[in-house]
Structure formats: structure tokens, C-alpha cells
């Protein structure tokens with residue numbers, strides 16, 4: 282459960298006096314999420330989300346994340362909007378942690394995404410990429426290819442505890458992506474974690490995007506690869522090409538993919554599967570027993586990685602390549 286920091290009613294009521302959102306009516310810790318402490322606030326003005334940033338979020342990155350949500354909301358993306366206090370500040374301090382209040386979004390995330398959800402996520406991702414243009418602050422992707430070897434170093438000597446031979450497989454994969462990672466693809470602001478639990482739907486229609494705390498500047502098609510991984514595999518581990526096609530078609534309708542992006546899709550998918558394998562592996566091995574965090578299965582991403590190794594071209598993901606008749 283993701284409430285790491287307790288906040289007393291007194292502290293919270295006092296904090297709220299700095300904002301124009303009325304007095305506190307209710308406050309409930311939100312169990313979902315793993316990175317930060319989140320609370321659903323009820324005030325005289327309605328519902329809001331209070332986030333206390335825990336230590337995995339670098340405070341220096343907060344102006345990027347909060348500024349980005351402002352920028353995207355101003356360009357029609359339905360994402361949380363930081364609420365400013367009377368002095369115009371979106372970032373405050375509560376219970377010893379950096380804290381923000383953002384607008385509440387209606388909707389629910391889907392546990393079993395269907396083809397139509399995948400298509401809508403593709404469309405929304407293209408809109409997000411376009412809306413991100415012109416955002417002035419930059420943030421490098423610390424969880425990009427340069428970050429993977431040091432991340433792996435933190436769990437290398439224990440990887441085989443999770444699966445015999447896993448360490449060797451990861452090393453082979455790190456060498457592969459280092460040698461084949463594309464250069465010069467269109468880049469911009471990416472969400473970098475647009476998993477089903479970060480996308481809300483209302484009556485089957487995509488209604489909002491949340492959790493911008495991995496957002497950064499990177500290849501736009503890498504974000505699409507992250508979504509193919511997160512949305513288009515079945516619980517039995519099989520890639521669902523119909524979902525992949527829906528997502529890619531939805532995306533390309535908003536922002537056509539370049540030939541170089543299409544060619545790079547298999548390696549981008551491989552790299553993004555490796556990224557989530559590595560962060561999950563680290564958390565799996567390093568989270569102390571009894572911690573409140575629910576650990577995610579690293580091997581789910583190892584299995585996805587193995588699928589991507591068999592993908593020779595983007596047709597494996599459902600993209601119809603011009604001139605191939607595929």
C-alpha cells in the first residue's frame with residue numbers, strides 16, 4: 282500500500298489554509314501505486330489528490346513534472362493539474378516531504394485491457410507527444426540505455442536467485458541493445474510509464490492519464506514500445522497482435538511513424554522490456570521483507586523480452602508495412 286508518510290489531521294488542515302480550496306472534509310490514503318504516498322482529499326471545493334513525494338523521486342525533478350502537467354493540461358490533455366497556493370506555488374512541504382495537490386480525475390483503470398482500449402491508448406499517446414512539443418524544461422531519461430548497466434550492477438550477483446541463468450541472459454541483452462540502439466529518431470517528452478494503471482476510462486472511453494513521474498525526453502517511439510509491452514500481452518504471456526495493430530494504428534493516425542521508427546520498433550520493444558525487467562528485478566531483490574510495497578514480477582518482462590527477440594520487423598507487432606503485402 283502506498284502510504285509511507287502519515288499526516289495528522291492538524292498538519293493537513295493547516296497545510297490547506299494556504300490554498301483556496303476550502304476546508305478539509307475528508308482524507309483517505311490510497312492503497313494503489315508504489316512510488317509516493319497518495320491521499321484522496323475531500324474539501325469544501327470538491328475532490329483532490331494529495332501526493333507526498335517519497336525518496337525515490339528527486340526533488341530537483343519536481344518542477345519538470347509539475348510544469349509538464351500544467352503544460353499538457355493547457356493543451357487539452359486530461360491529466361492532473363497542479364493546484365497553486367495563494368502565492369502561486371504548486372509545490373509545498375507537508376510532514377517533512379515535498380507535497381502537491383492536483384485535480385482529481387474521474388474514471389477507473391482497466392485490469393483486462395481489450396482491443397478498443399489499446400487503440401485508444403495509441404491515439405492518446407500520439408496526442409500526448411504532440412501536446413508535449415514546446416515544453417521548455419528538459420529531463421534526461423535516467424532509465425534509458427545508459428542507465429541500464431549500472432542499474433543491473435545493483436542486482437547482478439543475485440539475479441540467478443530469481444531464475445537460473447537470468448544474469449547471463451541479461452548481460453547478453455545489455456550488450457545487444459548497446460550495439461543496436463537506434464540514433465536520431467524523433468524525440469520529445471515521453472510519459473515512460475503509461476501502463477494500464479495510469480490510464481483511466483469512463484464507459485469504455487479513455488478519460489484521463491496520470492502518473493507523470495517517469496516522464497522525460499527520449500525517443501517518442503520508445504514510449505510506444507513501452508505501451509506495446511504494457512498493454513498488448515495476454516496473461517498467458519502471448520503477444521496479442523490484434524491489440525498491437527490497434528495500438529499502432531491508433532498512434533499512427535495521430536502521428537505517422539517514420540521509416541526509421543518502424544525499423545527500430547523491435548529493438549525499442551526489447552529495450553523497454555529490459556528496462557522493466559531490470560527495475561522489477563532490483564525491487565524484487567532489494568525490497569526488505571515486510572515492506573508495504575507490492576513487488577512486481579520481473580520474469581513477466583523476461584518472457585516479453587524473449588518474444589521480442591523473435592520479432593524480425595514491426596509486422597510482428599501488427600504493423601502493416603507498405604510494399605510488403607504483410
Ligand SMILES: Nc1ncnc2c1ncn2[C@@H]1O[C@H](COP(=O)(O)OP(=O)(O)OP(=O)(O)O)[C@@H](O)[C@H]1O
Pocket residue numbers: 283311313314315316317318319330361383384385386387478479491492493494
Ligand atoms: N489525479 C488523480 N485523480 C484520481 N485518482 C488519482 C489521481 N492521481 C492518482 N490517483 C489514484 O492514486 C493511485 C496511485 O497514483 P500513482 O499511480 O500516481 O502513484 P505512484 O505512487 O506514483 O504509483 P506507480 O508509479 O506505482 O504507478 C492511482 O492508481 C489512482 O487510483
Ligand SMILES: N[C@@H](CCO)C(=O)O
Pocket residue numbers: 474476557560561577
Ligand atoms: N509500471 C512499472 C512500475 C513503476 O510505475 C512496472 O510495472 O514495473
